[in-house]
Amino acid sequence: MRLPLLLLGASGIATARVHPYLYGVPKGPGTDINELAEIETVSTADNITLTNTTQPAPSTAPLAPATPGLAEPCAVVSSAVAALPSGARKVVPAELGMRCLQSVPLDKEGNVQLIDDLKLYLEWHSNLAYLKNPPPDYTEEPVDIIGEMNSMQKQLNSGGYTNEYDFQLDLNTLLNRAYDNHLAWQPDILAGVMQFQRPAGSELVSVSADGVALPEVFAYRDLELATQNETFKPSPIRTINGQEVEQYLQSVAVQADFHDADTRWNALFPSQALIASGVTFLGSFRTGKYQGPNTTMAFSNGTVKTAMNVAVVLADLEGVDNGQRLFDKFCQGPQPTSTSSATSTATITSSAAPSHTGYPKPVVIHPNLSLGGYHLNDTGYEDVAILSIPSYQSPNVQLFQDLMRDFIRTSVSMNKTKLIFDLRGNGGGNAILGYDSFKQVFPQAFQEPFGGTRYRAHEALDTIGQMTADFAANKTFVQTNATAFAENFEDTTQDDIILYTAGFNFEHQLDVDDKPLSSWNDMFGPNQMNGDNFTNEIRYNFSDEPSYTYPGFSVIGFLNNTNETQTPQPFKAENIVMLHDGMCSSTCTIVSELLKNQGGVRTIVVGGQPQFKPMQGIGGTKGAQSFEWDDVQIRSQIVFFLGSPAQQAEWNTTALGKTAFATQLFKRSAYSGGRAAGGINLRDNLRRADTSQTPLEFIYEAADCRMWYTAPMIGDVTMVWKGVVDRMFRGGGNGTMGMTGCVKGSTGDKSSVTGGGQGRGGEVAPGVQGEQGGGGLSQEFQGAARGEREILVWKWSLVIACIMGFFVY
Ligand SMILES: *[C@@H]1O[C@H](CO)[C@@H](O)[C@H](O)[C@H]1NC(C)=O
Ligand SMILES: *[C@@H]1O[C@H](CO)[C@@H](O)[C@H](O)[C@H]1NC(C)=O
Ligand SMILES: *[C@@H]1O[C@H](CO)[C@@H](O)[C@H](O)[C@H]1NC(C)=O
Ligand SMILES: *[C@@H]1O[C@H](CO)[C@@H](O)[C@H](O)[C@H]1NC(C)=O
Ligand SMILES: *[C@@H]1O[C@H](CO)[C@@H](O)[C@H](O)[C@H]1NC(C)=O
Ligand SMILES: *[C@@H]1O[C@H](CO)[C@@H](O)[C@H](O)[C@H]1NC(C)=O
Ligand SMILES: *[C@@H]1O[C@H](CO)[C@@H](O)[C@H](O)[C@H]1NC(C)=O
Ligand SMILES: *[C@@H]1O[C@H](CO)[C@@H](O)[C@H](O)[C@H]1NC(C)=O
Ligand SMILES: *[C@@H]1O[C@H](CO)[C@@H](O)[C@H](O)[C@H]1NC(C)=O
Ligand SMILES: *[C@@H]1O[C@H](CO)[C@@H](O)[C@H](O)[C@H]1NC(C)=O
Ligand SMILES: *[C@@H]1O[C@H](CO)[C@@H](O)[C@H](O)[C@H]1NC(C)=O
Ligand SMILES: *[C@@H]1O[C@H](CO)[C@@H](O)[C@H](O)[C@H]1NC(C)=O
Numbered sequence: 001m002r003l004p005l006l007l008l009g010a011s012g013i014a015t016a017r018v019h020p021y022l023y024g025v026p027k028g029p030g031t032d033i034n035e036l037a038e039i040e041t042v043s044t045a046d047n048i049t050l051t052n053t054t055q056p057a058p059s060t061a062p063l064a065p066a067t068p069g070l071a072e073p074c075a076v077v078s079s080a081v082a083a084l085p086s087g088a089r090k091v092v093p094a095e096l097g098m099r100c101l102q103s104v105p106l107d108k109e110g111n112v113q114l115i116d117d118l119k120l121y122l123e124w125h126s127n128l129a130y131l132k133n134p135p136p137d138y139t140e141e142p143v144d145i146i147g148e149m150n151s152m153q154k155q156l157n158s159g160g161y162t163n164e165y166d167f168q169l170d171l172n173t174l175l176n177r178a179y180d181n182h183l184a185w186q187p188d189i190l191a192g193v194m195q196f197q198r199p200a201g202s203e204l205v206s207v208s209a210d211g212v213a214l215p216e217v218f219a220y221r222d223l224e225l226a227t228q229n230e231t232f233k234p235s236p237i238r239t240i241n242g243q244e245v246e247q248y249l250q251s252v253a254v255q256a257d258f259h260d261a262d263t264r265w266n267a268l269f270p271s272q273a274l275i276a277s278g279v280t281f282l283g284s285f286r287t288g289k290y291q292g293p294n295t296t297m298a299f300s301n302g303t304v305k306t307a308m309n310v311a312v313v314l315a316d317l318e319g320v321d322n323g324q325r326l327f328d329k330f331c332q333g334p335q336p337t338s339t340s341s342a343t344s345t346a347t348i349t350s351s352a353a354p355s356h357t358g359y360p361k362p363v364v365i366h367p368n369l370s371l372g373g374y375h376l377n378d379t380g381y382e383d384v385a386i387l388s389i390p391s392y393q394s395p396n397v398q399l400f401q402d403l404m405r406d407f408i409r410t411s412v413s414m415n416k417t418k419l420i421f422d423l424r425g426n427g428g429g430n431a432i433l434g435y436d437s438f439k440q441v442f443p444q445a446f447q448e449p450f451g452g453t454r455y456r457a458h459e460a461l462d463t464i465g466q467m468t469a470d471f472a473a474n475k476t477f478v479q480t481n482a483t484a485f486a487e488n489f490e491d492t493t494q495d496d497i498i499l500y501t502a503g504f505n506f507e508h509q510l511d512v513d514d515k516p517l518s519s520w521n522d523m524f525g526p527n528q529m530n531g532d533n534f535t536n537e538i539r540y541n542f543s544d545e546p547s548y549t550y551p552g553f554s555v556i557g558f559l560n561n562t563n564e565t566q567t568p569q570p571f572k573a574e575n576i577v578m579l580h581d582g583m584c585s586s587t588c589t590i591v592s593e594l595l596k597n598q599g600g601v602r603t604i605v606v607g608g609q610p611q612f613k614p615m616q617g618i619g620g621t622k623g624a625q626s627f628e629w630d631d632v633q634i635r636s637q638i639v640f641f642l643g644s645p646a647q648q649a650e651w652n653t654t655a656l657g658k659t660a661f662a663t664q665l666f667k668r669s670a671y672s673g674g675r676a677a678g679g680i681n682l683r684d685n686l687r688r689a690d691t692s693q694t695p696l697e698f699i700y701e702a703a704d705c706r707m708w709y710t711a712p713m714i715g716d717v718t719m720v721w722k723g724v725v726d727r728m729f730r731g732g733g734n735g736t737m738g739m740t741g742c743v744k745g746s747t748g749d750k751s752s753v754t755g756g757g758q759g760r761g762g763e764v765a766p767g768v769q770g771e772q773g774g775g776g777l778s779q780e781f782q783g784a785a786r787g788e789r790e791i792l793v794w795k796w797s798l799v800i801a802c803i804m805g806f807f808v809y
Contacts, residue, residue: 072100072103072321072322072323073096073099073100073102073103074100074103074317074320074321074322074323074325074326075320075321075322076092076096076100077092077096077097077100077311077313077317077320078317078318078319078320078321080092080096081313081317082317082318089312090312090313090314091310091311091312091313092310092311092313093293093308093309093310093311094196094197094290094291094292094293094308094309094310094311095292095293095309096311097194097196097290097310097311097313098196098290098311100194100323100326101165101189101193101194101326102163102165102166102323103163103322103323103326104163104164104165104189104323104324104326104327104331105163105164105323105324105327106156106161106162106163106164106167107164107327107331108156108157108161110664110667110668111156111161111164111167112153112156112157113664114664114665114668115149115152115153115156115171116153116664117662117663117664117665118149118185118665119146119149120460120655120658120659120662121629121632121659121662121665121680122145122146122680123456123458123459123460123461123655123659124455124456124458124460124461124627124632124680124682125145125183125456125680125681126454126455126456126534126623126680126681126682126683126684126695127178127180127456127623127681127684127695127697127698128145128146128456128532129529129530129531129532130530130694130695130698131143131144131145131178131180132144132145132147132531133530133531134698135692135694135698135699135762135763136763137698137699137700137762137763138259138698138700139259139260139261139700140177140179140259140260141177143174143177143178145174145175145178148174149171149174152167152170152171152174163323164189164323164327164331165189165190168187168189168190169190169289171185171187172185172186172187172190176254176255176257178257179257179258179259179260180257180259180621180623180681180697181257181258181427181585181586181620181621182585182586182621182623182626182679182680182681182682183257183621183679183680183681184257184677184678184679185669185678186669186670186672186677186678187668187669187670188330188331188668188669188670189326189330189331190670191670191677192314192315192330192335192670192671193313193314193315193317193326193330194311194312194313194314194315195287195311195312195314196287196288196289196290196291196309196310196311196312197286197287197309197310197311197312198285198286198287198291198295198307198309198310199295199307199308199309199310201219201221201307202219202285202286202295202297202307203219203220203221203269203270203282203283203285203286204217204218204219204220204237204249204268204269204283204285204286205217205218205219205220205223205269205270205709205714206218206265206268206269206607206610206709207223207708207709207710207711207713207714208708208709208710209710209711210710211707211708211710211723211741212708212744214610214611214612214708215607215610215708215709216236216237216610217236217237217245217246217249218234218235218236218237219234219237219297220269220270220714222234222235223711223714223715224715226711227715234711235299235300235301235303236299236300237297237298237299237300238298238299238300239296239297239298240295240296240297240298241292241295241296242296246609246610249265249268249285250265250609252268252284252285252288252291253265253267253268253284255284255288255289256268256284258582258583258585258619258620259619259620259621259697260582260615260616260618260619261609262582262605262607262608262609262615262616262619263581263582263583263608263616263618263619263620264284264619265607265608265609266581266582266583266607266608267283267284267582267583268283268284268285269283269285270282270283270286271283271424271425271581271583272358272424272425272713272714272717272720273388273390273422273424273425273426273581274390274425275357275358276356276357276358276359276369276388276390276717277356277357277369277370277390277391277425278357278369279390279391279425290309291309292309293308293309294306294307294308294309295307295309315329315330315335331667331668332667333666333667334666334671334674334676335671354366354367354368354369356369356372356388356390358715358717359372359374359388359717360374360717360718362374363375363407363410363411364403364406364407364410365403366394366399366400366403367399368391368393368394369390369391370389370390370391370392370393370394370400370429371387371388371389371394371400371403371404372387372388373385373386373387373388373403373404373407373410373411374386374388374721375411375414375416376718376721376722376725378718378722381721381722381725382415382416383415383416383417383418384416384418384419384420384721384725384729385407385408385411385416385418385419385420386419386420386422386721387404387407387419387420387421387422388422388717389421389422389423389426389437389588390422390424390425390426391425391426391427391428391429392426392428392429392430392431392433392434392586392587392588392591393428393429393430394429394430394433395430397430397432397433397436397550397553398552398553400430400433400436401433401436401440401553401556404436404437404440405440405556408440408441408570409570411570412570412571417571417572417575418571418575418576418577418725418729419441419570419571419575419576419577420576420577420578420579420721420724420725421437421576421577421578421579421591421595421601422579422720422721423578423579423580423584423588423591423592424579424580424581424583424584424606425581425583426583426584426585426587426588427583427585427586427588427620428585428586428587428588428589428620429586429587430550430587431586431587431590431624431625432548432549432550432553432555433587433591434587434588434589434590434591434594435449435451435540435542435548435555435590435591435594436555436556437591438591438594438595438598438599439555439556439557439564440556440570441569441570441571441576441595441599442569442594442598442599443556443557443564443565443567443569444557444565444569445557445565447557447598447599448514448542448557449540449542449555449594449598450539450594450598450687450688451539451540451590451594451624451685452512452537452538452539452685452686452687452688453537453538453539453624453625453683453684453685453686454527454534454535454536454537454538454683454684454686454693455534455535455682455683455684456532456533456534456535457524457525457526457527457533457534457535458533458655459654459655459656460636460654460655460656460659461504461524461535462524463639463651463654463656464501464504464635464636464639464656465504465505465506465520465523465524466520467639467642467643468501468504468505468520468639469505469506469507469519469520470642471494471497471498471501471642472498472505472507476642476643477642477643477644477645477647478641478642478643479494479642488641488642489641497638497642498546499549500634500635500638501635501638501639502546502547502549503549503625503682504635505546506518506519506520506522506523508541508544508546508547509523509538509539509540509541509547510538510539510540510541510547511536511537511538511539512537512538512539512688514539514541517536517538522536523535523536523538524536527693529693534684534693537686537693542555542557542558542559543558543559545559573599573600573601574600574602575729576595576599576601576602577601577602577603577604577724577728577729578592578595578596578601578602578603578604578617579603579604579605579606579720579721579724580592580603580604580605580606580617580618580703581605581606581607582605582607582608582615582616582617582618582619582620583619583620584617584618584619584620585618585620585621585622586620586621586622586623586626588618588620589618589620589621589622589685589696589697590624590685592617592618593622593685593687593696596701596753596758597687597688597758597759598688600753600758601753602704602705602728602752602753602754603617603703603704603705603752603753604703604704604705604706604707604724604727604728604742605617605703605705605706605707606706606707606708606709606720606723607708607709608706612743612744612745612746613745613746614702614703614706614745614746614747614749614752615702615703615706615743615746616700616701616702616703617701617702617703618697618701621681621697622685622695622696622697623681623682623683623684623685623695623697624682624683624684624685625681625682625683626679626680626681626682627679627680627682628675628676628677628678628679629665629666629669629676629678629679630666630675630676631679631682632659632679632680633659633660633662633666636656636657636659636660637660637661639656639660640656640657640660684696687699687759687761687762688759689759689761690761690762691761692761692762692763693762694761694762694763698762699751699760699761699762700751701751701752701757702746702749702751702752702755702757703746703752704728704739704747704752704753704754704755705727705728705739705742705743705746705747706742706743706746706747707723707724707727707741707742707743708743710723723741726738726741727739727741727742739754
């Protein structure tokens with residue numbers, strides 16, 4: 001007998017999706033740019049030549065007490081942490097932390113089961129086939145995720161792993177090679193117990209001396225120091241841990257989950273935009289996977305500094321005196337109370353006016369710092385407005401829309417004619433705001449956001465879509481048996497069920513030509529493309545609230561905002577430009593796609609590897625919607641409980657039932673905000689008229705122009721914005737630089753707007769070519785359900801609305 005379905009409390013799901021990993025890098029409570037460099041054990045042995053290998057040892061003793069040599073490493077960690085004064089930062093030497101984690105014994109059977117569970121959930125991941133067989137455009141190595149997971153199962157069975165940590169690291173690394181930040185597996189030991197960091201003060205930065213020369217790598221704090229002390233000349237870093245600096249950094253950079261090497265390079269360093277918005281990510285160099293016991297940097301002036309790497313202990317290790325005890329305590333499912341769940345956005349004190357740290361005074365600012373509007377005052381820049389959007393995470397979507405609209409109107413009334421969308425660092429948020437942002441600057445009726453998406457067509461989805469259609473038609477078993485409904489669903493109402501399954505309800509989707517779909521089969525397809533099956537391409541209906549799942553909110557140009565189609569376009573397309581640094585993901589890529597490929601808006605990108613080449617503006621996932629593990633599970637359970645006893649008995653042996661009641665995946669996840677951390681990309685985002693239907697992240701798109709960071713830009717964001725204006729809005733005559741100021745070799749790529757690449761589709765992937773298949777039953781159910789679709793009263797409540805899973809990141 002199954003327990004009744006308990007939908008997670010509205011608040012539980014509605015709270016922001018806090019990932020213990022951000023950009024592929026584990027997050028912890030301790031990363032703060034202002035943190036004192038107290039752990040640093042720096043040698044000031046000046047002017048050792050680079051070939052001098054005699055390096056001084058760290059001057060402080062390990063933080064662990066003197067313990068007999070053969071003690072259990074976890075016992076040493078546990079007692080070291082216990083001995084710290086209360087309130088002290090819980091750190092131990094990285095190497096010791098590592099040895100503790102590696103002492104956790106292998107759970108062979110559990111891990112074989114875990115991979116079975118993951119394979120079921122990855123059926124929902126949209127782009128497996130493209131990862132395995134990417135189009136020629138794609139810059140990263142192919143990866144056969146399922147095939148490699150099968151090999152790992154074999155390896156488990158044949159004794160190929162000796163401990164739990166090594167297994168988790170391997171599996172985590174495999175999924176990371178998809179370089180899709182909607183796809184993440186964040187397991188208990190890796191993400192929940194400790195976090196590896198280099199010491200405070202080891203943040204780096206890559207800047208060009210004059211904006212023209214290739215950038216060099218410096219200590220971030222040296223640049224700060226230099227602004228306070230004019231005689232101090234920072235010296236670039238030549239080697240790290242004995243390896244040439246660029247080579248070393250490339251080896252660290254791969255841990256970030258961006259599908260672009262220049263983006264992964266930028267992700268090594270603190271991000272101005274993220275610092276401004278209060279995010280605690282200081283770069284994948286500073287925080288990430290275990291990187292050895294210490295970090296040694298040699299500067300070009302000969303100075304060598306060594307510092308010990310640390311493990312920040314996140315979990316309560318009391319009583320954990322060996323690896324088995326660690327397993328017993330942390331590898332059994334959700335912990336009763338999670339101690340510190342770091343949030344990704346700043347908590348704003350009610351008294352202080354919100355502001356972007358280090359930025360000038362804003363014209364408008366969102367209280368959660370997701371959006372700020374700025375004007376440049378300096379002579380020659382009076383015509384410029386800047387929308388700084390470091391995040392699309394604004395559960396109050398109405399406020400976000402209002403602030404953006406106010407800022408645009410104010411700017412126009414103040415004669416600003418140029419607009420910069422500063423989207424640096426933007427990892428996504430509430431998807432609807434991506435479509436709305438496009439409409440804010442292209443309000444005309446003909447500029448309807450395309451927004452074509454599709455799902456991977458798999459067995460469980462087929463059942464879910466069919467049952468969702470049956471439910472809308474009042475045809476499921478529980479709708480004929482009130483007792484069964486009450487038993488299965490307790491307090492969950494029919495409206496809740498509609499809400500949760502709206503994305504799979506064919507009645508609330510449109511086809512590519514904005515026509516209604518006639519049946520679930522008309523939506524499901526499947527279409528065979530690149531050796532896999534996909535649903536037909538669907539579009540949102542922005543005039544139908546359930547379709548886009550933000551009740552009470554009207555996108556500009558639709559419903560309550562229909563009259564805005566009369567608003568004159570506030571800026572000419574050529575006077576709008578996007579500023580990217582590659583980290584744009586998810587919702588950020590929705591707006592970027594529309595601005596570029598529908599609006600013809602150009603892009604400038606900043607940073608990247610020290611190479612005179614073009615750079616892509618976007619390195620994050622371009623998926624249109626993510627699902628967390630529990631999003632998948634809840635949908636599967638809802639549908640299971642709608643069924644008759646006979647249907648349920650059948651589903652128990654199929655993907656639907658197995659997905660609904662999988663346990664091992666949830667047992668071995670890290671938890672964050674009460675939810676199992678991790679999930680998949682649910683929907684591919686597709687380009688209008690791309691006959692190859694290539695998911696957007698597999699299409700190479702260079703920015704129109706690339707700019708290096710310079711030292712003054714690091715400390716003053718207005719220098720970045722002026723750099724954008726100089727290159728993108730000035731003609732190049734009258735002594736102004738124009739696009740000749742772009743990085744050598746970075747302009748004119750055929751995929752960029754100025755290179756003629758607007759609207760350019762993907763290349764058909766090698767191997768199996770696209771062919772239209774399936775969908776033959778499309779007319780069968782036509783009309784059957786339509787008359788009854790209004791029967792279930794649409795009773796949206798704002799509270800449950802947030803749980804819709806429409807949130808994408
Ligand atoms: C350190 O060595 C470099 C190169 O060997 C030299 O140019 C520099 O003057 C030296 N600095 C000091 C402070 O001795
Ligand atoms: C290396 O540096 C040390 C000082 O830390 C010095 O004593 C030694 O002579 C140097 N060796 C070489 C080969 O330069
Ligand atoms: C780095 O750590 C290792 C292992 O603890 C130690 O043997 C070595 O001396 C350290 N190197 C430096 C330069 O401190
Ligand atoms: C400024 O930098 C120079 C060169 O590194 C140093 O000698 C001096 O002490 C610094 N001044 C202050 C006030 O820190
Ligand atoms: C060499 O450069 C490093 C990094 O900028 C700096 O910390 C150090 O003080 C410099 N050493 C000398 C002797 O100038
Ligand atoms: C523009 O001037 C206002 C008023 O003096 C100031 O508050 C604001 O910070 C300035 N903005 C920029 C971008 O410098
Ligand atoms: C904007 O331009 C108009 C027409 O040139 C002028 O009358 C008005 O004063 C200007 N407004 C501002 C805020 O500069
Ligand atoms: C659904 O069908 C059941 C039984 O066939 C009926 O009692 C119920 O009123 C119907 N619900 C709606 C909303 O029409
Ligand atoms: C209705 O559901 C209840 C509870 O599952 C079951 O006991 C009963 O037999 C069902 N009635 C019919 C007519 O199927
Ligand atoms: C795609 O669907 C067809 C027919 O529905 C099925 O035979 C085939 O196995 C599916 N392919 C994959 C990769 O699931
Ligand atoms: C439209 O406005 C009405 C009245 O203010 C409001 O009740 C409704 O929720 C709005 N609908 C949408 C989709 O914005
Ligand atoms: C649209 O209508 C609203 C409310 O009636 C009004 O406040 C707004 O100014 C109108 N917008 C345009 C562009 O006419």
